[in-house]
Amino acid sequence: MFELKTFAPDILYAFTYHNARPGTYPYHSHAFLEMSIMLSGTSDYTIEGVTTRITAGQVLLFNPGVHHQETQLPGTESTQLHIGFRQIALPGVKPDTLPFADSVVALGDQADAFFACAKRIAVESTNNGAFGHQLLVQATVVELLCLLMRALPDNRVAADRAVTTTQAEPSVDQQALVASATYYLEAHYQEAVTLTDLAADLHVSAAHLSRTFKAVRGESPMSYLTALRMKKATQILKETDLPINQVATSVGYQDPFYFSRLFKQHYGEPPSTVQGRS
CATH class of the missing domain: 1.10.10.60 (Homeodomain-like)
Structure with missing residues (x-):
């Protein structure tokens, strides 16, 4: 397992989103890491051209450059926690990349602890003005990522890959x-x-x-x-x-x-x- 003594990600956003209206969102990718956690309900995700139904208790991890698109089907709804983060550096892995080969992550024995942690982040995400809000979100996301990494043996590990950028790309x-x-x-x-x-x-x-x-x-x-x-x-x-x-x-x-x-x-x-x- 990786050494995480200097594991200090920069949290770009962490918020919950409840969707009860059918529709399809734009197909897109990011230059940073994004995690989408299905807290309740269900929706379809198209990831690099392959559509998968995501239900409560599942988590999606999008490494930089991974194209994805969400569709909320008629008669369904979902509540998700979305977290964007960067400044991840793991030995033998490209910066700002986690070594999961698949975007749908198998949590295995870590599922209960992972979702308990995710629900704490979801609650804290609504307390923007509270004392220590950003620090508490940062600490809890680090805890969440540690639990995610503990589930790595239950998943396929990706080969290291370069992420190419150009000066014209947005930061x-x-x-x-x-x-x-x-x-x-x-x-x-x-x-x-x-x-x-x-x-x-x-x-x-x-x-x-x-x-x-x-x-x-x-x-x-x-x-x-x-x-x-x-x-x-x-x-x-x-x-x-x-x-x-x-x-x-x-x-x-x-x-x-x-x-x-x-x-x-x-x-x-x-x-x-x-x-x-x-």
Whole structure:
């Protein structure tokens, strides 16, 4: 087993996300490590082109460059703990990489202790303003990772592999910030979200967030939010016969006329022509 005397990861984010609405998230990868822990429910994950159903009690580990995509199926919901981290250095393993060959990790005998630890992180993730919050999250994530490494003998070990980057690629900090912003928007698109609200929740300035988001995704956070709302609205229009004003409210717009104008600008046709279309 690896020596962990200097094991001190930098925690980029740790938060829970409850999803009860069907939909598919963008296919993406990160320049840092990400762990997604299914606390309850179920959802499908497509990892490097292969789709697997993930249920409560399973954990996913995405090394840098591993492409993945989540789909919440109709009639299902899930609660997950997402943790982004970096500055991992293990002997014989590329920096910021853990030696698991598969993204779906088998926990074996460590499962009970691992999930007890994960639930403590989930609770602490809601205490942003509490004394010692960041230090406590850091310490508990280290504990979680140690339990994960104890499960390594139950898993296939990956061969060492290089992670290539170019100067044009966004930094790890930039990708982490945009990942957090994206998760926030996916969770709160039904609410009256402003750029100022989003930046405050992520503890950065609005200008910095807007600049970083555009550098990574090629669009502003509010443009992403509008496109997300339009996508959700289209799904509702096709699957229900709700009045346009209720569709507008369900995706975060209190003014149905403004919603209809945005929808037509986005798709070139009013929402009324989309309703009922298969």
